[in-house]
Amino acid sequence: MKNSKFIVLFIFSLVFTFSAFAQKGKKEKISFKVYGNCPQCKERIEDACDVKGIKAAEWNVDTKMMQIIYVPEKISLEKVHQLIADCGHDTDLKKAIEVVYQKLPDCCLYREKPNTHHD
Amino acid sequence: MKAFFVFCLGFLFLFETRAQKPMLLHGVVVETNQKGFIEPIQGAVIHWKGSNYSTGTDSNGAFKIAIDPQYSYLIVQALGFKNDTIFVSGNNYLKVLMVSKRNFEEAIITYERKSSEVSFIDPWKTTIMNEKELFKAACCNLSESFETNPSVDVAYSDALTGSKQIQMLGLAGQYTQMSLEQMPGIRGIASNFGLNYIPGTWVNSIQVSKGMGSVVNGFESVSGQINVELHKPISKDKIYWNAYAGQGGRYETNLVLAQQPTKMFSHALFLHTSATVNRMDQNRDSYLDNPIGTQTNILYRIFLDPKNGLVFHASIQYVKDEKMGGMMDFKPGLHDTTHTAMFGTQINAERLSGMMKLGYVFPKKKYRSIGIQAYASNQSFDNFFGNNLYNANQQSLYANLIYQDIIGNTNHKLRTGLSHQSDIIDEKLFNKQAYHFNRNEQVSGAFAEYAYSYLALFTAVAGARIDYHNYFGWMFVPRLHLRYAPSVNTVFRAVAGKGWRTANLISENMSSLTSNRTWVFTNAFLPNTAYGFAPEEAWNFGVNLTHEFKINLHKGNIGIDYYHTLFEKQIVVDRDAKTNSVYFYNLNGSSYSRSLQVQMEYQPIRRFDVRFAYRWYEVKTQYQAALLDVPMIATHRWFVNFAYATKSKWSFDATANWIGAKRLPQTLDNPSSLQLAARSNAYVLVNAQISKNLKKKWDVYAGCENILNFQQPRAILDGANPFGNYFDASLTWGPVFGRMFYGGFRFKL
Numbered sequence: 001m002k003n004s005k006f007i008v009l010f011i012f013s014l015v016f017t018f019s020a021f022a023q024k025g026k027k028e029k030i031s032f033k034v035y036g037n038c039p040q041c042k043e044r045i046e047d048a049c050d051v052k053g054i055k056a057a058e059w060n061v062d063t064k065m066m067q068i069i070y071v072p073e074k075i076s077l078e079k080v081h082q083l084i085a086d087c088g089h090d091t092d093l094k095k096a097i098e099v100v101y102q103k104l105p106d107c108c109l110y111r112e113k114p115n116t117h118h119d
Numbered sequence: 120m121k122a123f124f125v126f127c128l129g130f131l132f133l134f135e136t137r138a139q140k141p142m143l144l145h146g147v148v149v150e151t152n153q154k155g156f157i158e159p160i161q162g163a164v165i166h167w168k169g170s171n172y173s174t175g176t177d178s179n180g181a182f183k184i185a186i187d188p189q190y191s192y193l194i195v196q197a198l199g200f201k202n203d204t205i206f207v208s209g210n211n212y213l214k215v216l217m218v219s220k221r222n223f224e225e226a227i228i229t230y231e232r233k234s235s236e237v238s239f240i241d242p243w244k245t246t247i248m249n250e251k252e253l254f255k256a257a258c259c260n261l262s263e264s265f266e267t268n269p270s271v272d273v274a275y276s277d278a279l280t281g282s283k284q285i286q287m288l289g290l291a292g293q294y295t296q297m298s299l300e301q302m303p304g305i306r307g308i309a310s311n312f313g314l315n316y317i318p319g320t321w322v323n324s325i326q327v328s329k330g331m332g333s334v335v336n337g338f339e340s341v342s343g344q345i346n347v348e349l350h351k352p353i354s355k356d357k358i359y360w361n362a363y364a365g366q367g368g369r370y371e372t373n374l375v376l377a378q379q380p381t382k383m384f385s386h387a388l389f390l391h392t393s394a395t396v397n398r399m400d401q402n403r404d405s406y407l408d409n410p411i412g413t414q415t416n417i418l419y420r421i422f423l424d425p426k427n428g429l430v431f432h433a434s435i436q437y438v439k440d441e442k443m444g445g446m447m448d449f450k451p452g453l454h455d456t457t458h459t460a461m462f463g464t465q466i467n468a469e470r471l472s473g474m475m476k477l478g479y480v481f482p483k484k485k486y487r488s489i490g491i492q493a494y495a496s497n498q499s500f501d502n503f504f505g506n507n508l509y510n511a512n513q514q515s516l517y518a519n520l521i522y523q524d525i526i527g528n529t530n531h532k533l534r535t536g537l538s539h540q541s542d543i544i545d546e547k548l549f550n551k552q553a554y555h556f557n558r559n560e561q562v563s564g565a566f567a568e569y570a571y572s573y574l575a576l577f578t579a580v581a582g583a584r585i586d587y588h589n590y591f592g593w594m595f596v597p598r599l600h601l602r603y604a605p606s607v608n609t610v611f612r613a614v615a616g617k618g619w620r621t622a623n624l625i626s627e628n629m630s631s632l633t634s635n636r637t638w639v640f641t642n643a644f645l646p647n648t649a650y651g652f653a654p655e656e657a658w659n660f661g662v663n664l665t666h667e668f669k670i671n672l673h674k675g676n677i678g679i680d681y682y683h684t685l686f687e688k689q690i691v692v693d694r695d696a697k698t699n700s701v702y703f704y705n706l707n708g709s710s711y712s713r714s715l716q717v718q719m720e721y722q723p724i725r726r727f728d729v730r731f732a733y734r735w736y737e738v739k740t741q742y743q744a745a746l747l748d749v750p751m752i753a754t755h756r757w758f759v760n761f762a763y764a765t766k767s768k769w770s771f772d773a774t775a776n777w778i779g780a781k782r783l784p785q786t787l788d789n790p791s792s793l794q795l796a797a798r799s800n801a802y803v804l805v806n807a808q809i810s811k812n813l814k815k816k817w818d819v820y821a822g823c824e825n826i827l828n829f830q831q832p833r834a835i836l837d838g839a840n841p842f843g844n845y846f847d848a849s850l851t852w853g854p855v856f857g858r859m860f861y862g863g864f865r866f867k868l
Contacts, residue, residue, distance in 0.1 A: 062182075067672055
């Protein structure tokens with residue numbers, strides 16, 4: 001029984017650690033559209049959002065919808081859009097500059113060869 | 120304890136919320152590769168004819184698209200494949216087989232998608248460990264790679280030889296079928312040591328599956344299969360070099376050179392050398408904690424692929440492994456059977472093996488293929504453990520022919536063929552008296568396996584094989600696998616079947632030679648038997664459930680499995696009848712193993728993965744005295760692994776294993792000062808590692824094993840009198856070696 005106590009304590013301490021992480025700042029979940037084509041785009045877009053203040057980011061290849069969980073106190077939504085544009089992907093708020101866009105691999109050139117229309 | 124556990128599970132399911140979904144059509148897009156295997160196509164584009172809305176496939180080739188009654192033709196496009204238009208009615212799971220433009224430009228396509236292909240999802244649950252997973256461990260050889268994986272246990276076999284053994288479902292390593300590149304070659308006297316002959320850095324991936332395997336791979340698996348895939352010369356790394364040094368004076372280096380001179384031909388050379396040079400005695404019992412010695416290992420392999428459906432692959436491997444252990448001052452020259460002052464052990468193993476595979480895929484009917492495989496090996500041991508001597512030699516040959524086809528359409532798939540295996544084994548044992556065992560086993564068999572799949576929802580695989588053994592006659596093995604996926608996130612599997620094998624009593628129980636126990640074979644040795652015994656036979660039944668979920672956009676999964684193994688015939692190894700003996704006799708009564716495992720993986724924070732597992736075992740055998748727990752098996756085990764990676768390519772990994780109490784063989788016949796408790800202590804093993812990737816080519820790592828520095832007390836019983844009646848170094852239930860720091864690097868070009 002001594003060992004079971006140890007395990008229970010251990011697991012509870014883990015749970016508390018995680019909840020402590022979770023309670024820092026107020027989180028908000030929003031979604032918006034990001035233009036892109038393929039799984040490679042997905043990786044690029046999600047990696048661009050791997051910054052402080054963004055807890056989770058997921059972009060859907062089919063619907064082009066980006067879902068993020070972020071802390072508004074730490075990062076502004078405009079900054080999030082800017083990060084995505086900086087890696088070469090347009091949002092309805094910010095457009096990627098041509099130089100960056102042209103450096104994307106062929107399959108990712110969503111402006112010329114959009115493989116989806118979601119309107 | 121159990122209630123707490125159920126509570127945890129319930130908690131988890133509670134978390135999961137799923138939104139109401141519109142009517143969706145689910146499906147998968149696959150291709151047949153050069154070898155005839157079905158592989159998913161990632162990034163294929165799917166849209167309804169006439170509609171502008173489209174979707175793509177994920178890394179598993181899976182897609183989902185909203186059903187619109189307006190449209191009924193689905194168009195599937197993928198780069199390098201012919202476009203496909205499919206008439207869809209209803210919302211049944213769809214499987215689309217794409218035809219490549221590249222390789223079959225001229226070929227007339229007689230086989231279009233039409234119905235569906237055999238499921239790309241295995242009907243057996245397989246855990247795939249890739250390189251990333253293997254890198255988490257200090258990883259000197261394969262048996263250590265499993266330290267970060269909860270499906271396989273790594274057990275210490277004795278306190279002198281440094282050998283570790285794997286266990287699955289609470290059963291010793293010999294009940295797990297080991298294969299290298301799908302060839303069941305590591306058998307017989309090598310079965311418990313085979314994994315030590317595959318250096319971790321040679322390995323590309325390991326597939327672990329519990330329970331009975333396919334009849335195509337033979338009759339020997341009882342508790343599970345472990346298949347090892349090595350680096351392929353066609354992979355992009357041309358040079359792979361690594362070096363490792365550990366605190367115990369262990370040094371290792373590996374070099375893999377691969378080349379592809381033409382599109383049809385590629386080859387690779389694998390080199391390994393390792394040495395343990397320092398005489399270490401951390402627990403101050405005047406015996407070496409780990410043996411000193413060297414291993415040399417060379418493998419050369421070639422691949423031929425003339426792109427006409429024929430594929431040829433061959434390899435040859437040579438291993439020499441020399442280990443010396445025992446007292447701190449022991450030297451090989453000091454050993455002779457009359458010498459009773461200095462105790463030493465030696466394991467000298469040498470193995471030469473070769474294999475070849477030849478396959479042909481009918482270019483116009485890619486579901487039809489034929490393959491021949493062969494594996495030949497010669498293994499020898501020249502070992503001593505104090506006054507116990509063991510010399511053995513084994514020549515093995517394994518060959519099979521597999522024909523694969525469909526019946527009518529690809530919902531009905533058939534694999535059938537013939538196999539032959541030959542084992543010529545000669546063993547000399549000296550334990551109080553001299554024994555000489557030899558046998559020449561010839562087993563010929565035929566097998567057939569039928570797979571039925573209903574969309575991606577349900578798969579059934581029924582297999583049977585019949586073998587003729589030159590000593591034991593006809594043996595029949597039936598096996599059944601079922602797979603049911605009620606949703607895209609949930610898979611339920613069930614397995615039942617039989618396996619049998621000839622026990623290799625000496626090599627499987629070599630650790631018992633590191634004691635002064637007297638070996639007693641209750642059956643007299645007769646020609647045309649294995650040590651006077653018949654083969655072991657066992658049934659295995661298992662169910663498992665895998666469920667994937669998503670919380671806060673982060674993916675996770677939970678797996679639950681339960682397996683029950685029932686021995687019909689077994690050779691019982693009894694260390695309880697008398698303290699200073701080992702009895703071998705036929706099972707008279709029941710012998711079974713029950714195992715339950717619950718595993719959970721989740722990514723609570725980005726780039727931070729948590730894996731958690733709990734295992735419960737009940738392994739009992741009818742011994743002479745009573746129905747007892749099999750010794751050295753812990754009833755409860757907990758496992759937790761944390762992995763964190765930074766954006767700047769630093770990786771941190773920590774694993775904690777809590778291993779519960781194990782029953783120890785009784786020591787009541789000894790004087791009271793030399794008796795051990797009935798059960799061992801529970802202990803915690805913690806390993807951690809930090810690694811850094813530099814410029815994509817270099818990986819530098821450092822870590823520590825057994826951070827809490829747990830060492831088994833009294834690892835050697837009566838070590839002061841190694842030739843006395845009570846000496847026993849085989850009662851090992853925990854680590855002998857304490858905290859160990861190590862470091863190394865990997866270079867890829």
